Amino acid sequence: MMQVLEARSFLGKNCTVTYRDRQGNTRMQTICVQKVTYVPMYGACLLGDKDAVWLESVSRISRTD
Secondary structure, three states: OOOHHHHHOOOOOEEEEEEEOOOOOEEEEEEEEEEEEEEOOOEEEEEEOOOEEEHHHEEEEEEOO
């Protein structure tokens, strides 16, 4: 599970994020990380230009630029 402080190091960067969706399937998506925030009752969230990913489901993140 990714921590908020680790995720903040990717702010403003294009990244490839590997995560598990709600069905447990592994997904990979390229996003520009715009914000890392905490949503009460849901947890930490990585907000990108295309989608939002819950940090508890992230298994890997890497910069693409």
